[in-house]
Amino acid sequence: xxxxxxxxxxxxxxxxxxxxxxxxxxxxxxxxxxxxxxxxxxxxxxxxxxxxxxxxxxxxxxxxxxxxxxxxxxxxxxxxxxxxxxxxxxxxxxxxxxxxxxxxxxxxxxxxxxxxxxxxxxxxxxxxxxxxxxxxxxxxxxxxxxxxxxxxxxxxxxxxxxxxxxxxxxxxxxxxxxxxxxxxxxxxxxxxxxxxxxxxxxxxxxxxxxxxxxxxxxxxxxxxxxxxxxxxxxxxxxxxxxxxxxxxxxx
Ligand SMILES: C[S@@+](CC[C@H](N)C(=O)[O-])C[C@H]1O[C@@H](n2cnc3c(N)ncnc32)[C@H](O)[C@@H]1O
Numbered sequence: 642x643x644x645x646x647x648x649x650x651x652x653x654x655x656x657x658x659x660x661x662x663x664x665x666x667x668x669x670x671x672x673x674x675x676x677x678x679x680x681x682x683x684x685x686x687x688x689x690x691x692x693x694x695x696x697x698x699x700x701x702x703x704x705x706x707x708x709x710x711x712x713x714x715x716x717x718x719x720x721x722x723x724x725x726x727x728x729x730x731x732x733x734x735x736x737x738x739x740x741x742x743x744x745x746x747x748x749x750x751x752x753x754x755x756x757x758x759x760x761x762x763x764x765x766x767x768x769x770x771x772x773x774x775x776x777x778x779x780x781x782x783x784x785x786x787x788x789x790x791x792x793x794x795x796x797x798x799x800x801x802x803x804x805x806x807x808x809x810x811x812x813x814x815x816x817x818x819x820x821x822x823x824x825x826x827x828x829x830x831x832x833x834x835x836x837x838x839x840x841x842x843x844x845x846x847x848x849x850x851x852x853x854x855x856x857x858x859x860x861x862x863x864x865x866x867x868x869x870x871x872x873x874x875x876x877x878x879x880x881x882x883x884x885x886x887x888x889x890x891x892x
Contacts, residue, residue, distance in 0.1 A: 644710070644711045644712070644713065645844040645845060645846050646711035646713055646714050646844070647711065647712070647713045648842045648843070648844045649828060649830060649842060649844040650689075650711065650713030650714050650716065650717060651713075651830075651842070652810060652812060652830040652842070653688060653689055653714065653717070654688070654689035654691070654717050655801075655803045655805065655810055656800070656801035656803065656810070656812045656830075657688070657689070657691065657755065657801075658691070658803070659801065660755070661691045661692075661695075663871075663872060663874075663875060664754065664785070664875060664877070665691070665694075665695045667870060667871030667872065667875055667877050668692065668695050668696075668699070668752065668754065668783060668877070669695055669698065669699040670870070670871065671781065671783055671870050671871070671877070671879055672695075672696060672699040672700055672750055672781075672783075673699050673700075675749060675750055675779060675780065675781050676779045677747075677749045677750065677776070677777040677778065677779040677780040677781070678747055678749060678777050678778075678779075679702065679703060679749070680703075680745065680746065680747035680748050680749040680777050680780070681703065681704040681705060681706050681744075681745045681747075681748060681749060682696050682700060682703055682704075682705050682706070682748070682749050682750045682751070682752060683705075683706045683708060683742075683744050683745075683748055683750075683751045683752070684696060684705060684706070684707045684708065684752045684753075685708050685739050685742075685751060685752065685753040685756055685768075686708065686709065686710075686738075686739070686753060686754075686755070686756035686759065687707035687708060687709045687714075687718055687734070688709065688714050688717075688718065688755070689714060689717040689718055689721060690707065690717070690718040690721035690722060690728075690732075692752050692754055693705055693707050693718070693721070693722065693728065693732055694721070694728070696750075696752060697727060697728055697731055697732065700749070703731070703749060704731050704732075704733070704745075705731055705732045705733070706732075706733050706735060706742075706744070706745065707722070707732055707733065707734045707735065708735045708737050708738065708739070708742045709734065709735070709736065709737075710736065710737060710738040712736070715734060715736060718734055719734055722734060739753075739756075739760060739764060739768055740764055740767065744771070744775050746775075747777040748775055748776055748777060748780055749777055749780055750776075750780055750781050750782070750783060751772055751776070751780075751781075751782040751783070752782075752783050752784075753768070753782065753783070753784040754783070754784065754785050755785065755787075756784070757784045757785070757786065757856075758787075758848040758849055758850065759846070759847070759848065759849075760849060761849055762822060762849060762851075762859075765849070765851075765856075765859065766859055766862075766863065768782075769782075769859060769860045769862075769863035769865055769880070770863045772863070772865060772880060773863045773864040773865050773882060776881075776882060778882070779881075780881075780882075781879050781880065781881050782865070782879070782880040782881075783870075783877065783878070783879050783880075784877075784878055784880075785875060785876045785877050785878065786851075786853055786856065786876040786878060787876050789816070789824065789850055790850055790851065790852045790853070791850055791852070792818035792819070792820065792821070792822065792823060792824050792850055793816075793818060793824070794816065794817055794818065795814070795815055795816035795817075795824070795826075796815060797813055797814070797815035798813065798814060798815070799811060799812070799813050800812050800813065800814045807834060808832055808833065808834055808839065809832070809833045809834075810830070810831070810832055810833075811830070811831045811833065812828060812829070812830050813828065813829040813830075813831075814826060814827070814828050815827050816848070819847070822849050822850055822851060823847060823848065823849050823850065824848050824850055825845050825846070825847055825848065826845065826846045826848050827843070827844075827845050828843065828844045828845070828846070829841065829842075829843050830842045830843070830844075853867070853869075853876075853878065856878070860880050861883075864882060864883050865880040865881060865882060865883065866880065866881055866882075866883050867879070867880055868881070
């Protein structure tokens, strides 16, 4: 299967950094109140490891399983993990994807940030079902939803601009509808010196879209409740098992 991140891995970490500025404290806050024992945290589609860093800081002691299918992204992820003695001790990097990777028993939390759109609806539902079965009591699945929520055209926009040394790095994004619940993102990455393009790459990602209500309904079918966390612009969603308290049984 072809990997679009093979072409974009050089740029992804620096271009997603800004998005992580508000996301990191919001994720840390969600994780810090989870009471689900000492099981591992699974980071699905861990990318360059920005989430792994946040998880390790928020939950000292807890082991982390970082699942990442792209070899190019794993190169960045492994470099981040290897550089830091604490991460090197606690983070296991697994070459796999959402469907193929087993979770350890008693999973404390599953994190899937900037990833859910990569999953076709069948795989997304399988993920909810698995979380309902395998999360430890009190455990959570944290993901985010970003616009568009329906298959619509997105005009080309510069989504990132970073200066490193003497060079500038730009990321441009546009999208077109490509199916009933699907869009295709087209990304152009450019390296510039004084306005002149030195290098670049383009990539396309298939991305399945859904409203938060539709996702909440899907999750409810699997026995999970959805709640929002953090600033609403982050689109951060937390899934937990529907609790069956004794009072419910009495009704
Ligand atoms: C936009 S990046 C986000 C990376 C990271 N979660 C972050 O927020 O910085 C999406 C990541 O999901 C990974 N990915 C794509 N399809 C996946 C799948 N089916 N299962 C797990 N990860 C997947 C990609 O390889 C890529 O690293």
